[in-house]
Amino acid sequence: MAQLGNIENLIAARELLTSSLEKSKHLASAIDKTGRKLEEINQRLPSLEAAIKTLASKCSLSEIGRHIDPTVGPAAAVLNVFDAVHMLEESLSADPCSNLFRYLSIVKQLEEALKFLTDNCGLVIRWLEDAVRFLEGNAVVDDDRYLLNLNKCLRILEELRVTEEHSLLSGGCLCAAYGKLESEFRRILMENSFPLPMASSSVSVGEQACIASLPFPVPVIQKLQAIIEKLTTSNRLEKCISMYVEVRSLNARATLQALDLDYREISLSEFDSVQSVEGYIDQWCKHLEFAVKHVFELEYKLCENVFEKVGSDVWMGCFAKVTVQSGLHDFIKFGNTITKGKKDAIKLLKLLDIFAALNKLRLDFNRLFGGKACVEIQTRTRDLIKKVVNGASEIFWELSVQVELQRQSAPPSDGSVPRLLSFVTDYCNLLLHDNYRPILAQVLEIHRSWDHAKFEEELLSHEVHDIIKAIELNLETWAKTYEDTTLSYLFLMNNHWYLYKNLKGTKLGDLMGDSWLQGHEQYMEYYATLYLRESWGKLPAMLSEEGLILFPGGRAIDHDLVKKRLEVFMDAFDGMYKKQCSWAVSDKSLRGKACQLVVQIIVPAYQKFLQTYMPWVQQEASPSRNTKYSAERLKNMVCSLFQPKLGMYGSNTCTNMMGNINNAAINQLSSTPAAA
Template sequence: MGSIENLVLARKSLNVSLEKGKSLGLALDKAGPRLEEIIHRLPSLGAAVRPIRANKDALLAVVGHIDRAVGPAAAVLKVFDAVHGLEKSLLSDPRGDLAGYLAVLKRLEEALQFLGDNCGLAIQWLEDIVEYLEDNVLVDERYLSELRMFLKGLREIRDNGEKGCLDGGLLEASLDKLEDEFRRFLNDHSVPLPMSSSNNQASLAPSPLPVSVIHKLQAILGRLIANNRLEKCISIYVEIRSSNVRASLKALNLDYLEISIAEFNDVQSIEGYISKWGKHLEFAIKHLFEAEYKLCNDVFEGLGLDVWMGCFSNIASQAGILAFLQFGKTVTESRKDPIKLLKLLDIFASLNKLRLDFNRLFGGAACADIQNFTRDLIRRVIDGASEIFWELLVQVELQRQTPPPPDGSVPRLVSFITDYCNRLLGDDYKPILTQVLVIQRSWKNEKFQEKLLINAILEIIKAIEQNLEAWSKMYEDNILSNLFLMNNHWHLYKHLKGTKLGTLLGDSWLKEHEQYKEYYTAIYLRETWGKLPSLLSREGLIMFSGGRATARDLVKKRLKKFNETYDEMHRKQSTWVISDKELREKTWQLIVQAIVPVYRSYMQNYGPLVEQDSSSSKYAKYTAQSLEKMITSLFLPRPTRFGSFKGSFKQRQQSGKFNSMQPDQHQASPTSK
């Protein structure tokens, strides 16, 4: 029994050995490739364990270098992780919580500053480690080469200031969002100034931007400026605020500001625009640019005068201040015309009224272009107005050689100049003209006295009187010459009496012209209508001394002569004009008084002698009523061809002088109304 048990145990033992042999065979099969791999890696493993075989002192020294580099590197990694933790907040919309967004952004800026500073420190320590490893030959050359390439990249980032590499562009994206928020705030609160549809004046409006909005804009600016984005902020601000001013001005319909010198020949064609220009310019300065000036100061306060004044200057230029000034310049470049003098004075008055505002708003160095344009415009206005004024006398004298009106009426030059000089002496223009002439003389280091202005006006009126005398002598018909002088002396008396010019000329001067009118009226009546009554002589008809037939022949003969003379006189004078209504009606009355009573009496007494004759209509041609009606149809002005009397005083295109002031023969003087 004992031997069987031993055999069983031996068998089991043998089976176990066989299983182990199989397992060992399988393990050997698997170990073959691993042994080959170990053999392949032996060189690199040898390099890796080289420090273990290095000098002990060298190994101890490198530990210190590594410890000093690990501290900054660990801090950098920690902050870098914190930066990425801010990403969600900074990529959200800042309008929900602007203050919170700005606080987070500031944390990002501080983190990036820390990263920037400590990355440099880490690079220095890493460079020190590499240098030590190179000197002590502690690592493989391939490993050192990789370290050198890595450090080179870090140095380039450091030297080029590429902070975006530290945060993956998070800061730039956040700043872009802030710029968008800056633009949105401005857009949402930049509303054109409301206009009243009735008078184009600004209604009561609040401050351009609420204080709370200004504070938010300043908070945004603080972060953007800290990141060198001031210029972009200013660009956005100027774009939106200048657009807002333009929208406010659009309601004024300022298309006329774009008018070019080629689009009009004289000031009259844009006279109405010049009046609007002054009102619109005042509105723009006092309501729009004034508000933008204050707002620029409020929003950009603390950044320096140059910053906010430069911002305001750009807004003013882009919003249209230069267009206003250009329009004034265009007027100065138009052809010379006496009416242009008045319009230049209007322009000067508008600019002078706003002088303090211009100096305050546009006085800084940033507004140099606006200042230069304004100074140039003022000089052009003053020089142009002075030149036209001092040339008036010469231009009036030049008209002396032109023919007078063929209808004997008041020449348009006379009515124009008398009205024109009155306007120059009036309260609206005299102070402005005086100031312009004073400034113009001061530029020449000459003094101006008011008597120079007064004397110039008196010389112009004296030249008008001399023109009238010269014109009266150009008529071939002396009777028409007398009518012409009657017309014009009455015009000078009536239309200057009680005026500034009339007061300047004096009562004796006015009385003299009234007497001249009476004198020439008397001559005119005596030489014309006054001769008709003598043709209706009663001589030989008193007692019918020669018989009824003889009396009838005498009446026929005298009536025929009367009719022929009357018809010829009426025909000739039917084209003549008495400009003034009062003088015309007075002249009718004198003619009627001179003729009609005599004719009526004659026909009552002797008309029956011819009325029964078969040819009576040849002799009893008129009744007293028909004569009076015909007389009161004389001297009426012709319908006006032009709407204004100003057009006769235009400049010659080629010579630069005024056109002939020869009157339009188909136009009534304004005094006929």
């Protein structure tokens, strides 16, 4: 080469080379052999330098040249490698998708060739610089061909030494190749990422069988792993992770969006009580289970498969990012919002539902999010559990106090069963049911353990027992507030029967005991007797036959007295009926029994009175004036009594209570809002 510009000749020569893979392999072998040759020359350098110094004073220039020529040879070999680099660059102009593994092989060869240039150019430059200094120091003037050749080689080698560095810059051959590999990585991900298919929307998420979507096929995994391995050695792993997280988190979000999760964004100011969002809480429990067991489980396996060769710390960190960006924190945020709501009885049940959902997924959470990379998820989840446990425990231990606070309220004006009583008994039955009792016991045990106190199952039973005792005392207090004593008897009859009938054979009834239940049955009969005696029981005496017959053994009748007694009876009946037609007996069987007892008390006496004195009364000019009602009409009127007002009464069973329980019942057993 006459000058540095002759490098263009090398580029032209490059075009004569073929781009086949076989020749590339031969080239790689040649590079390896040349490297060994350069290493041998490097080992000979100390003796060569010593020889040059000795020959400087003794030998002719031609003799020195024989020692320098072997150094120029390796420089020419380096230039040959540069030719190979250009050939490899041309091979990389194709798209990696056509043959990814061949493309990766060429990239590897290019990296090795460029590294060879970088490493060996420096070595050859040092040799040639020593030779140049020697020649220049001896002022050789009669033959300068060696010096000219050496200087030209040095200039070329200086350019070649930075080839690898330039290739990694923007626009460089390696930089472009890595960019294509990153694009191929994204393409493969996008091509194989799709939302999980759902079962019919008519089936609840918790019950539907999500079509199992296996991780990517093995060939796809192998391609992704190969790209990751290559880009990892090129310090571009973070770019792979960033693309992976972006694609897979968007895919996971697309799956979850099909569940309509907008409720997770609800704020504390957007609902009055937990009851108004209890449907959302039920959905949250099912959706969280689906997200963890299907969506996040899949992402966990996929991260492990794709990034397994670069270490668990990497793929666990990648999985943590995918999970967070997919919306796990939105689930936790919704749970936190619920814990801040007003403390009421329904909230306790919903907090237990939330705890049950989290506890059901405890093993899954520990397995999926147990690594160091998921510390933030662990912290937020523990914080939610702590709030749920504290909130549920506080509400439970305050229930009996809240029942006592309702003692100052007024009882039902119609003497029926207060909604608070039906609510509290159904509520306690729920707490004692197998669906809630184990969860509540676990929550209370955890809460007491935080205070270093021991929890025993009896504590739960004792607290429920105290709640029922509190509501019993409420009933006694409310009964005393009625101005009409008869109505207070009806009220107590209603409620003692309710406690006996509705709790018999239930968890709460078993807790309170048979003697307690039988006591309420006896109290019902006792107050029923008092009610009848103090109300309808007084009417038959008004139809007494005493004094109606004027003469002993005679047939003469005191007509005025007969009419008077009928009038008094009718007035008393009308007054009693008018007053009690607004009273209610909630239980249908008790209502029928009460009506029948009233009929038995007054109808036979009224019918007998009419049968005895009706013939005489019918002789009057206006008989209807004294026989306002027939015996049958009287019976029908009595049987129409005590009907609950439409929409006010009904069965508050456990199922109904947890569905659309009246707001008034909830408000009767509520506390002050919890601190936000």
